[in-house]
Amino acid sequence: MSLDDRKLEVLRAIVEDYVETQEPVGSKALVDRHRLGVSPATVRNDMAVLEEEGYIRQPHTSAGRVPTDAGYRLFVDRLTKIKPLSPAERRAIERFMVGAVDLDDVVHRTVRLLAQLTRQVAVVQYPSLSRSAVRHLELVPISTTRLMLVMITDTGRVEQRLVEMPGPLADGEVWELRLRVNEKLAGQRLADTPPLVQKLVEDCAAERRAAMTCLASVLLETLVERSEERLALAGTANLTRGGVLDFQGTLRPVLEALEEEVILLKLIGDLEPRTTRVLIGDENQIDNLRSASVVSSGYGPGTTIVGGLGVLGPTRMDYPGTIATVRAVARYVGDLLAQN
Amino acid sequence: MSLDDRKLEVLRAIVEDYVETQEPVGSKALVDRHRLGVSPATVRNDMAVLEEEGYIRQPHTSAGRVPTDAGYRLFVDRLTKIKPLSPAERRAIERFMVGAVDLDDVVHRTVRLLAQLTRQVAVVQYPSLSRSAVRHLELVPISTTRLMLVMITDTGRVEQRLVEMPGPLADGEVWELRLRVNEKLAGQRLADTPPLVQKLVEDCAAERRAAMTCLASVLLETLVERSEERLALAGTANLTRGGVLDFQGTLRPVLEALEEEVILLKLIGDLEPRTTRVLIGDENQIDNLRSASVVSSGYGPGTTIVGGLGVLGPTRMDYPGTIATVRAVARYVGDLLAQN
DNA sequence: GACTGGCACTCTGTTAACGGGAGTGCCAGC
DNA sequence: GCTGGCACTCCCGTTAACAGAGTGCCAGTC
Numbered sequence: 001m002s003l004d005d006r007k008l009e010v011l012r013a014i015v016e017d018y019v020e021t022q023e024p025v026g027s028k029a030l031v032d033r034h035r036l037g038v039s040p041a042t043v044r045n046d047m048a049v050l051e052e053e054g055y056i057r058q059p060h061t062s063a064g065r066v067p068t069d070a071g072y073r074l075f076v077d078r079l080t081k082i083k084p085l086s087p088a089e090r091r092a093i094e095r096f097m098v099g100a101v102d103l104d105d106v107v108h109r110t111v112r113l114l115a116q117l118t119r120q121v122a123v124v125q126y127p128s129l130s131r132s133a134v135r136h137l138e139l140v141p142i143s144t145t146r147l148m149l150v151m152i153t154d155t156g157r158v159e160q161r162l163v164e165m166p167g168p169l170a171d172g173e174v175w176e177l178r179l180r181v182n183e184k185l186a187g188q189r190l191a192d193t194p195p196l197v198q199k200l201v202e203d204c205a206a207e208r209r210a211a212m213t214c215l216a217s218v219l220l221e222t223l224v225e226r227s228e229e230r231l232a233l234a235g236t237a238n239l240t241r242g243g244v245l246d247f248q249g250t251l252r253p254v255l256e257a258l259e260e261e262v263i264l265l266k267l268i269g270d271l272e273p274r275t276t277r278v279l280i281g282d283e284n285q286i287d288n289l290r291s292a293s294v295v296s297s298g299y300g301p302g303t304t305i306v307g308g309l310g311v312l313g314p315t316r317m318d319y320p321g322t323i324a325t326v327r328a329v330a331r332y333v334g335d336l337l338a339q340n
Numbered sequence: 341m342s343l344d345d346r347k348l349e350v351l352r353a354i355v356e357d358y359v360e361t362q363e364p365v366g367s368k369a370l371v372d373r374h375r376l377g378v379s380p381a382t383v384r385n386d387m388a389v390l391e392e393e394g395y396i397r398q399p400h401t402s403a404g405r406v407p408t409d410a411g412y413r414l415f416v417d418r419l420t421k422i423k424p425l426s427p428a429e430r431r432a433i434e435r436f437m438v439g440a441v442d443l444d445d446v447v448h449r450t451v452r453l454l455a456q457l458t459r460q461v462a463v464v465q466y467p468s469l470s471r472s473a474v475r476h477l478e479l480v481p482i483s484t485t486r487l488m489l490v491m492i493t494d495t496g497r498v499e500q501r502l503v504e505m506p507g508p509l510a511d512g513e514v515w516e517l518r519l520r521v522n523e524k525l526a527g528q529r530l531a532d533t534p535p536l537v538q539k540l541v542e543d544c545a546a547e548r549r550a551a552m553t554c555l556a557s558v559l560l561e562t563l564v565e566r567s568e569e570r571l572a573l574a575g576t577a578n579l580t581r582g583g584v585l586d587f588q589g590t591l592r593p594v595l596e597a598l599e600e601e602v603i604l605l606k607l608i609g610d611l612e613p614r615t616t617r618v619l620i621g622d623e624n625q626i627d628n629l630r631s632a633s634v635v636s637s638g639y640g641p642g643t644t645i646v647g648g649l650g651v652l653g654p655t656r657m658d659y660p661g662t663i664a665t666v667r668a669v670a671r672y673v674g675d676l677l678a679q680n
Numbered sequence: 681g682a683c684t685g686g687c688a689c690t691c692t693g694t695t696a697a698c699g700g701g702a703g704t705g706c707c708a709g710c
Numbered sequence: 711g712c713t714g715g716c717a718c719t720c721c722c723g724t725t726a727a728c729a730g731a732g733t734g735c736c737a738g739t740c
Contacts, residue, residue: 026703039713044704062703062719102502140476140492150498152480152488160498162442236576237595251591255577366732379684384733402690402732 115235364404455575
């Protein structure tokens with residue numbers, strides 16, 4: 001049986017009321033608050049159907065109805081018009097972000113901004129290295145056998161790494177290495193570098209071969225493996241709004257999940273350009289986050305994506321508002337990055 | 341009236357039992373669990389005195405006793421023998437920290453280690469810039485009017501900052517600036533740099549004056565103002581152990597406080613060398629953290645301090661164990677830093 | 681003088697009973 | 711297809727009773 005317009009309207013009303021009041025909503029209250037034009041009894045019939053189809057459920061017999069994950073899904077997919085941001089919100093974004101001095105600063109401001117506007121937990125991924133290009137590599141001698149490798153990318157990220165050399169290096173040698181490495185790698189996308197690094201070693205004069213090999217292995221590690229991704233997090237205190245009710249009694253699993261970078265990356269990673277993704281409840285595939293939803297979006301200059309950002313909150317969240325905010329912030333950050 | 345040995349023994353027993361069970365402890369239970377050699381009635385008399393002196397209190401008439409902040413204070417100051425770390429813990433530290441590749445890595449590992457060992461929230465401050473010395477400054481051209489300033493310190497920190505130049509720079513000029521800046525500042529403690537930077541501008545040839553002024557102002561900002569301090573945090577999920585009881589009903593104020601860098605810095609800042617500081621309850625002066633205690637310690641190579649680290653938990657915490665762990669980790673990290 | 685056993689008292693936390701309230705499902709009628 | 715009415719269910723807050731734990735005090739003992 002397909003759902004007619006009124007039933008959808010009833011579902012929307014239930015979601016909206018439940019999000020607002022956090023209490024199961026009954027047929028009477030529904031007709032009082034929304035102009036549905038029918039009686040409670042009729043609404044009850046509709047509710048029975050909606051329940052049968054799995055969009056809403058009753059916490060217990062003779063309680064009001066609560067949306068299920070499927071209900072929210074339907075709501076988000078078919079019943080939501082994107083709420084334009086209020087001028088106040090637009091201004092808040094401007095005011096918050098203006099004057100950011102570097103990437104770190106941008107990321108931190110963004111994550112706080114998101115947390116504040118949505119009143120949820122916010123996550124921002126630093127521009128992904130694999131999607132960046134090398135701008136410059138610097139080698140700084142720390143001792144006779146140690147170098148600090150500093151990599152600057154076109155997205156503004158700066159990664160450093162200590163390199164232990166096989167033997168002492170003369171000043172000129174560091175210089176030479178620095179030159180060669182930059183020659184070969186500067187301007188290249190990080191994803192394309194591994195073969196180039198390989199080549200670098202092969203083309204190297206024999207007397208510097210050992211040092212270069214060493215440097216190359218650290219380069220590869222830095223470029224592709226460890227710390228590929230960095231994250232910023234803010235607004236965990238927002239989890240406590242609305243009591244602990246939202247997360248089936250305890251915040252613990254949620255807080256635990258938030259400490260795992262891998263999990264967070266999974267939540268806000270793999271995004272498509274120019275879309276905002278919504279994962280509702282179970283959809284996020286993470287046990288600890290059964291009763292959480294994630295709204296995320298990729299950001300980057302133009303239509304490319306260099307990283308993801310998003311917010312996490314109870315499934316019972318204001319989807320239209322949150323989606324609008326996340327999208328707006330993602331755009332704003334993208335534009336900011338484009339300017340550099 | 342001064343407290344005789346047995347009364348102190350009673351206080352110790354109360355603290356230990358309460359920390360373990362999280363329930364008010366009564367006279368009967370006390371004599372059962374500890375060999376005090378006297379009857380419950382006698383213990384009750386002692387308790388009455390301890391209560392009068394403000395070291396313990398009753399949640400309600402006819403409930404057991406609970407230590408007050410003052411009670412914990414006395415316990416920590418006079419009744420605690422530092423518990424040596426178990427071999428298992430020593431091994432855990434080794435295993436956890438071995439293979440750290442750079443400062444970021446060290447800090448992250450440390451904070452997770454601390455959280456795991458103490459089962460509390462852990463905070464680690466990056467080596468403070470003001471206590472570090474400049475090792476090297478690098479200027480990387482980003483566009484004709486933009487430079488990326490990268491500063492590497494002797495504690496391994498790398499700070500970057502974008503510099504907007506007043507006008508286009510020739511290649512040679514960047515080189516020149518880089519040279520001069522390093523000449524003057526490399527090897528200097530950051531705290532001593534402001535007058536040197538000033539000098540740098542004054543000594544500068546007229547045609548480079550504008551550029552140098554610009555660079556200098558960013559340098560000063562980077563060196564002394566913004567982002568002077570960085571922090572890592574872990575283990576917030578541990579706040580939920582022991583129910584929400586520990587923090588008078590809600591985690592919210594605690595989570596809020598943990599998001600404020602300034603607050604955290606206050607908690608683990610200003611430490612004396614080679615000591616472990618304990619702030620109990622109110623002592624931390626922060627409203628949101630009334631019922632939290634902080635155990636912190638400075639770390640650094642040798643007896644110098646370059647940063648602080650510590651853990652935060654309910655006043656009802658295992659002080660001897662926590663103190664021992666924090667101290668051991670601080671030493672370990674200090675030694676690690678000394679090696680570089 | 682310090683310690684102890686005994687005893688009356690207080691307070692908590694749990695359980696059970698109860699009634700009001702909210703909400704439902706169903707049915708007969710419009 | 712919608713509606714009003716009605717019986718039923720379940721929750722939640724209140725109240726009462728009660729067992730348990732712990733106390734303070736007092737009189738007695740070493």
